[in-house]
Amino acid sequence: MQNGSPKQPKQRSLDELPKAEELYQRLKQGVVELIAAHPADEVHLVGIYSGGAWLAQRLKQDLAIKTDNALINTSLYRDDFRKIGLHTQKLPSSVPFDVTNKHLILVDDILYTGRSVRAAMNELFDIGRPATIALAVLIDRGGRELPVQPDVVGEVFTLPKTQRFVLSQDEEHVFDIALKEVEHD
Numbered sequence: 429m430q431n432g433s434p435k436q437p438k439q440r441s442l443d444e445l446p447k448a449e450e451l452y453q454r455l456k457q458g459v460v461e462l463i464a465a466h467p468a469d470e471v472h473l474v475g476i477y478s479g480g481a482w483l484a485q486r487l488k489q490d491l492a493i494k495t496d497n498a499l500i501n502t503s504l505y506r507d508d509f510r511k512i513g514l515h516t517q518k519l520p521s522s523v524p525f526d527v528t529n530k531h532l533i534l535v536d537d538i539l540y541t542g543r544s545v546r547a548a549m550n551e552l553f554d555i556g557r558p559a560t561i562a563l564a565v566l567i568d569r570g571g572r573e574l575p576v577q578p579d580v581v582g583e584v585f586t587l588p589k590t591q592r593f594v595l596s597q598d599e600e601h602v603f604d605i606a607l608k609e610v611e612h613d
């Protein structure tokens with residue numbers, strides 16, 4: 429049990445930012461180990477739209493993964509979707525295989541409150557019963573509101589509520605991370 433309200437991490441500056449491609453290499457190494465724990469044809473990557481789906485797509489290509497990826501758009505499954513709105517969410521979920529008895533690796537760019545991960549797992553369990561689900565994220569930024577922890581993480585880099593990471597990808601699928609100042613509730 430913690431006493432009092434948790435202290436907010438200090439404001440971060442642009443020159444402290446981790447390099448997205450270095451984090452991606454660490455994420456990739458961790459995902460290789462997760463995949464090796466199961467028969468390759470029973471493992472699927474599940475990218476959380478949008479940053480997680482980009483990462484999952486690049487992992488599939490770089491690791492020559494033969495099984496299909498799934499894409500989960502968590503907007504309708506999030507408990508706070510009325511607050512965050514639907515405007516940033518475009519593609520519908522797509523799960524082109526039977527998830528039952530499969531080993532799923534959920535991939536996301538930024539792990540924050542844990543609500544997107546919970547929403548993604550709810551959606552997956554609505555359509556079947558996976559054998560296992562692991563979680564691989566590029567950055568864990570702290571600020572958890574649910575008991576969710578990653579199995580693989582590129583880096584733990586805490587941010588205050590007034591800042592967000594924004595992942596982008598260029599035409600060559602190379603990742604970059606920017607910082608955005610936000611108002612928090």
Ligand SMILES: O=c1cc[nH]c(=O)[nH]1
Binds near residue numbers: 538540595
């Ligand atoms: O910092 C954050 C937190 C959640 N999602 C993001 O894309 N960035």
